[in-house]
Each structure stands twice: as structure tokens, then as C-alpha cells.
Amino acid sequence: MNTHSYWGHGGPYETWVDFLHRWAAAEPADPAGLPPLSQDDFPGETWERFTLHVGEALDKRLKHWDRHLTQALLAAPDEFSAGRALAQARAGLQEVRAVAGHPGLPETLRTKFTELVESQITDFQSQIERHLDNLAATNGADLRWLDQRRRTVRDNALTARPTTPTADPWAQAHTVDRPRRRVVTD
Secondary structure, eight states, rough: OTTTTTTTTTHOOOOOOOHHHHTTTTOOOOOOOOOOOGGGOOOOOHHHHHHHHHHHHHHHHHHHHHHHHHOOOOOHSSSHHHHHHHHHHHHHHHHHHHHOTTTSSSSSHHHHHHHHHHHHHHHHHHHHHHHHHHHHSSSSOOOOHHHHHHHEEEHTTOEEEEEEEOOOOOHHHTTTTOOOOOOOOO
């Protein structure tokens, strides 16, 4: 184990910690260049500190994401806007999932943090639905609006994984595999 080259010399540990701090603060930070880490690289105490850095960064980003989604849903004047906010929120979750499951992390950490993130996402979805249920239980609630919002939340579930988009979504929508529409003319 060669830990002396990692301390104070910008080694993999510092590269990761610097990235995590910038990413958690929503500063521009690209995870693509992060070096791979191995359990053999550092002593146990260092791994504990590193695990705390990763956990804190993920927690901070998820809390920021949650606040942003809550504000967007409260400000949504209609179901289209609410659906758009949920779709954008899912896109934001992809970045969090990518850091939690980064291939540069040892398998055990990837698994641990991916499971934690997925659990949080499931909890966020449940919280939104419980909030709507609580609103429905109050007197004077607009049940039609609540049903529409509940449908929007379920149709745009945070737990849904986006499919891999093609480079050109327009081209994908207009491929020959698409069923032809019948046009009736006079």
C-alpha cells in the first residue's frame, strides 16, 4: 500500500474529494476523469473518511434536488408544468445515480451508495403521494385537481429510469418502424 503519494500531492483521494466538494455545491464538476480507487489504496480510517465525503456529497445534492422539485411542483400552474418538473427532476437524479454508481468506486461502495440513492428516490415518490393523500383528507380540497395531480405524479414517477435517448430524438420518432397513420381525405 502506497499512501504517501496520495497525501498532499493531488493523488486520487484528493481528486475525488475535490470533485465531491465542488459537485455537492453544484459547481461545474465532471466525474468522467475521476481515477479508479481500490480498497487496497488506503488504510481503513481513510476509507471511512472517504465514505463520509461521498455520503455527504450525495446527501447535499439530493436535498438541493428535493427543494428544487418541491418549489417547481408548488409553482406548477397546470399538470403539463407539473409533469415537466417531474421529468426534469428525473433527469437531475441521473447525475446523482451516476456519481453513486461511478465505476471508479470500489464495487462495495458503488453498491452501498446506489442502494441508498434508490431508497431515497423511492421515499421521495412516496412522500409526494402521501402529501396528496393528506390533502385529499382535508375538507374543501379540490378532489378533481388532486386526482389529476396524483395521475401526473404516477405517470411521471421519480423511480422510473429513463430510456437511453438516441442522438437525434426527432429521427427516432420518424423512423420507418413507426406505424403509419391513416389519413382520411375527401
